[in-house]
Amino acid sequence: MKTMLIATALMALTAGAGLSQTVRMGTEGAYPPYNFINDAGEVDGFERELGDKLCEMTEMTCEWVTTDWDSIIPNLQSGNYDTIIAGMSITDERMQVIDFTQDYFPATESAYMALNDGVDITSAVIAAQTGTIQASHVAEGGATLLEFATPDETVAAVRNGEADAVFADKDYLAPIAAESGGQLVMLDADVQLGGGIGMGLRKSDTELKAKFDDAITAMKADGSLNEMITKWFGADAVTF
Amino acid sequence: MFAYCSDPSQLDGLTWLSCYLTTGKHFDFYWSFVTVLTLLAVTAPAALAFGFAGAMAARAPFLPLRVIGKTYTAMVRGIPDIIFFLFFVIALDQGIEWIMHQVRCPDWSEPIRQGLEFRVCPEAKVPHGSAPQSVHRIYGAGLAVFTFALVFGAFVANVLSGAMAAVPRAQLETGESYGMSQGQVFRRILVPQMWVYALPGLSNLWMILLKATPLLFLLGVQDVVYWARELGGAKTSAFEYPHPDWRLWYFLVLLVFYLAMTKVSEIFLTRLQRRLSHGQATADGEAQRRAAA
Missing domain, CATH: 3.40.190.10 (Periplasmic binding protein-like II)
Known part of the structure; x- marks a missing residue:
């Protein structure tokens, strides 16, 4: 701890001079x-x-x-x-x-992505990342919200059937759906949020x-x- | 890494894999194993030191010292680890910066706490804001090691004070009758003999510490779990090496790593136990004496 403090003190002394x-x-x-x-x-x-x-x-x-x-x-x-x-x-x-x-x-379009387009987003289980505007949007509606810490996990949850659909920024989901070889589809229910x-x-x-x-x-x-x-x-x- | 890796989209099979496994990101992953082992190598002795100090304080003849030692073990053992890892680290970090602030910016007039913000003067930032990211990482790892050592030290303290109490009184009395002082009895008789009693407890703690290293991830250290999750996640063509969700494989690697670590530890600890029992007035020591005779 002590050496750490000395090291950082030295850094601070040497770094401050004239840099942006x-x-x-x-x-x-x-x-x-x-x-x-x-x-x-x-x-x-x-x-x-x-x-x-x-x-x-x-x-x-x-x-x-x-x-x-x-x-x-x-x-x-x-x-x-x-x-x-x-x-x-x-x-x-x-x-x-x-x-x-x-x-x-x-302001971005948020979109739903699911395994098939028959998912009813008003009552389904929807995965979203914790603390995002998408998560609050799902929480306010009638659907069941399933929160994950990372965006990647929200998509994985749909793939393995834990959630019916994932709700996130369209720009994030669209490439994933496009490259999934037809496994994942975008639902036609975009929402403008934020x-x-x-x-x-x-x-x-x-x-x-x-x-x-x-x-x-x-x-x-x-x-x-x-x-x-x-x-x-x-x-x-x-x-x- | 290899010359043929310049355009990964043209590769397939093993060539693709050889390029994939040698990306900069994968080297970060391989390095994170070294990071975890290094942190373990630092944390274990530090926890032992904390524990030894705690155990000594808890049996000190001087009352306030005894109270400190006992409070330390009781408090840390009683508080859930997760609180230490989530709350204590932040408090420690802010505490250090608060002290630096008092030392370096005595004339600062604005309040340090503004609503939810914690704002010290720029000179008091630890590490300094302009320091390279590596310094910030090392500092973060330092805080993590300190927290681990503090938590595990409390458990070690309890194990060691139990072990100190287990050394037969007759052994200590013999030392006293030879005219040794209390300090000499402690150093020459009590400490060398207590390890055999402490070892089972300490080996448990070592195993728990080993398996608790993924908690480093909670403290913001980019450890093996962080990289396994980051690398294993599905990758679109925004990345050079797109692939589906491979987290299972990455976590299998971690499983093998941790199993190997625990196995090696077990072998080592068994040997140590045998060595420490040699010549001791315990059942193990007695069994060794008979086998040799």
């Missing part, structure tokens, strides 16, 4: 194409590219950190990283505990929020954000 501000970017790394860990073991995806671009524009150094979705907000609050950039939709409920930048991705995806920040970090807001505004204005969205989500994706 370091921002620790917190993400989940399990939600392609938004964010995932690629085969080289690094964070990759739309949000990685966007985050790196934003950091370049604001002249800050970015350090990527992955964490469980469950604890992604508490870890931000206790200062383990400075931003959440993990496909997190802006909702009133979340706005009470953290702040968001303006949206960098328009107020777009934004970057989550601590309420006290107003300066950082302003910086990112400006950078996102600039990217929206010159069309580079739309380009990036089309690159990762296909030509049909909703853009600004």
Whole structure:
């Protein structure tokens, strides 16, 4: 413990001099194409590219950190990283505990995916990831909600019959259904949820929020954000 | 890794597999076994040290020390592990930062707690915000080891104080009659003889510790379970090596790993028990003496 403290103290002394501000970017790394860990073991995806671009524009150094979705907000609050950039939709409920930048991705369509299209989503058992807007949506309706910690587990639950359908962002489910060889189908019951995806920040970090807001505004204005969205989500994706 | 891996979509069969198993992500997985073994190698002696200190404190002649020792074992043994692993680590982390904050930023006027936020001055962040991710990982692992050592140390303390009490009184009296001080009796007679009584309890704890290492995952250490889950999950073509849900195979690997570890431990512990019993006034020691005679 003692050597650890000395080591970190030394680090702090040597690191601080003249470098640009370091921002620790917190993400989940399990939600392609938004964010995932690629085969080289690094964070990759739309949000990685966007985050790196934003950091370049604001002249800050970015350090990527992955964490469980469950604890992604508490870890931000206790200062383990400075931003959440993990496909997190802006909702009133979340706005009470953290702040968001303006949206960098328009309000998303959420969709159901099941083994066959005969599933009645008003009464079936629906799998969703804990703490997502999709989970709250299912909980408010008549269907039975089955929660899982990771997106991957929600899909696995449908495959092995534990749940009748999975409810998640359409952009996440569509490639899975397309590559399942007909095993999984998308149901024709899309729902628009949330107020777009934004970057989550601590309420006290107003300066950082302003910086990112400006950078996102600039990217929206010159069309580079739309380009990036089309690159990762296909030509049909909703853009600004 | 291999030159022919540059375009995985063109590969199949064993070539595909050889490329798949040598991706950067898989090396992270292989390394995580080393991480787990390293953390075990650090945690076990640390827990033993905590336990030894706890057992010594619990039988100290000085009352406040005795109270501390007994409170430590009673409290930690009584509190569910999961609370330690979820709550204590956060409290410890924030505690360290709070102290650093008091030392480094005495002039800071804003409150540290703002609603649910915990905000110390940037200089007080441990590790520093600009430190590379590896430092953050090591720090996280350090907290994990400390927590494990604290929890298992309490159990070790109980085992050791039981073992100390089991050493025959006559042995200690013999030492005293030779004019040894209390300290000398403790070091020369009590401690060397107690291990044989402590070993069954300690070996149980070692096995439990070994099997509890997947809990590291709860503490944010990217251990074998994290990578098995991450690699085993179904992969779409967003990845270079798409595959269906292979978690079963990855968890089978973990099963084999843990079975091998427990088997090796058992063999080692049995040998140690035989060695420690040699020349002792116990049934085992007596049996060895007779067999030799």
